[in-house]
Amino acid sequence: MLIAGTVIADSETAIPDGAVVVEGETIAAVGDAETLREAYPDHERRDLDIVAPGLVGGHVHSVQSLGRGIADDAALLDWLFDAVLPMEAAMDADATRAAAELGYLECLESGTTTVVDHLSVNHAEEAFEAAIETGIRARLGKVLMDRDSPEGLLEDTDAALAESEALIEEYHGAAGGRVRYAVTPRFAVTCSEACLRGCRDLADRHDGVTIHTHASENEDEIAAVEADTGRRNVMWLDEVGLTGPDVTLAHCVHTDEAEREVLAETDTVVTHCPSSNMKLASGIAPVQDYLDRGITVALGNDGPPCNNTLDPFTEMRQASLLGKVAARDATRLPAPTALEMATTNGARAAGFDRLGTLREGQRADVIGITTDRTRATPVHDPLSHLVYAAHGDDVTFTMVDGRIRYDDGDHVGIDADAVR
Ligand code: GUN
Ligand code: FE
Secondary structure, three states: OEEEEEEEEEOOEEEEEEEEEEEOOEEEEEEEHHHHHHHOOOOOEEEEEEEEEOEEEEEEOHHHHHHOOOOOOOOHHHHHHHHHHHHHHHOOHHHHHHHHHHHHHHHHHOOEEEEEEEOOOOOHHHHHHHHHHHOOEEEEEOEEOOOOOOOOOOOOHHHHHHHHHHHHHHHOOHHHHOEEEEEEEOOHHHOOHHHHHHHHHHHHOOOOOEEEEEEOOOHHHHHHHHHHHOOOHHHHHHHOOOOOOOEEEEEOOOOOHHHHHHHHHHOOEEEEOHHHHHHOOOOOOOHHHHHHOOOOEEEOOEOHHHOOOOOHHHHHHHHHHHHHHHHOOOOOOOHHHHHHHHOHHHHHHHOOOOOOOOOOOOEOOEEEEOOOOOOOOOOOOHHHHHHHOOOHHHEEEEEEOOEEEEEOOEEOOOOHHHHO
């Protein structure tokens, strides 16, 4: 297929009248549309306004998709223990499947082609099946919770680790490698030291399995961890082995100098969730400082009850606006940085190579954006449009691994109305 339009190949390169040639699961060529049409005369053609790399949701909770609006206007620990955990505890296999499918369909139709997904304690296999079925690229993991957790979610440590291992054996590398596993302890508040250390051991024993958890999102959470362990949250995770290049930590809103040094030295990936951090009043993560230290920072929507939308464009925009206002400096967190966070940095959070840019040899995860759906004014700068103007609703084309998954309002091969 030859996909033509203004091609945003990466955060520094826009090709007006460009094209991306896809062969199988891979990008075969990127460049000038006319030249490529001559070079590939027999390829099926598509014309779109803006062609961009598929976006990466570096931290989501698909299983919380059914909880939109159940816990507005509350801070993290009340939000979690009074509403979200009881909802997760009440979910059966069918509800988990429906939540995951709805979440992935919403992601695909709004431009997210890869998710790093924090599932629930129970019925995680339903989300793996939903990822395989909907075609989204996914790094997923069953959640582990072995202390201070409500009934229905609290698990025995060894059983939680054993169940995680069984899921690794069944699903890590599924769908031709499109679906991969992340060991997912919920956070230090609900996980014992044995559980956290066991998560590291489990990941180390399985090639390519990563670790995904929450850290330092909220001051009360940090105080609870400190009361329990005598350590700041990131220092505690480091002590039990949960930092490193294979670890993605969601949030990291409140970190001190020593914690930031550890994040940088260990090459741990941070996922910034600006909308969630604003809505739960968690605080403003020091994103620019992390980036200045060379820490990889991805972007995430977090779950629908703490954000109410899975739109990745909103997240890019919020990250940029929050970065500017936090620094009182309009030059900070510019559009190219926001796009990098949602693409190449997200690819690191998700642990996939050849992802995040439109270049020859990359995996063919491509989205198409319509620029005139609700706006009549000209687009002077396509990258600016992507970050500061576009919405998920403007996405009209989504391809993952060379397969079209969403096309002009329809999910290809899936009866989305039946799911809804
Ligand atoms: N910390 C532990 N669990 C959660 C969760 O489900 N959402 C968010 N935002 N933070 C958490
Ligand atoms: Fe989260």
